[in-house]
Amino acid sequence: RESFESASLRRSTFSDAAKLFDPHLLLPLVQELRHRVPNLRRSDEDLGGIVQRLIAMDGSIFNIASDVAWAIHQRKSNARPGAKVRLDLLLSIETGLVHSFVVSGKGDGGESAAMIGQIVPEKIYIMDRGYMHYALLIAILDAGSDFVLRAKDDAPGFKLQATREL
Helix, strand or coil: CCCCCCCCCCHHHHHHHHHHCCHHHHHHHHHHHHHHCCCHHHHCHHHHHHHHHEEEEEEEEEECCCCCHHHHCCECCCCCECCEEEEEEEEECCCCCEEEEEEEECCCCHHHHHHHCCCCCCCEEEECHHHCCHHHHHHHHHCCCEEEECCCCCCCCCCCCCCCCC
16 A cells, blocks of 8 residues: 555546535635735735735636537537637736636637736746646746746656755
């Protein structure tokens, strides 16, 4: 039997847990943390400035009701109806408000392509490995922003230079 430290988390297990987990259960924890640091900018100006720049990036595909005419008329490569839309969302970590979003159909270039036009200067974009697309990363850097990316294990072009303890 594998130990907890060496066991990997299967994608289906994580997806199932996310469907069952009630995010409202985290509210008391978030409120306690906000209470401990009521005005981050006043207590740590540098950290407050970083938090102000953080933008979380994610996308999801949704099946939609058949009465949404434009989605029904979209076609898959096999000419069958493609009644799905994708919501690509940029969320301000500081405020918890939507920074920007794009609604598009499946098969129109993917999450990374949809986000390129949403990039603005002086932000720090936080992304999962689904955004491991060099055109997006270059667009972020060209805009004068930075990114934190959970890269794929086999990402070409990246070489580990150093590790640091948290």
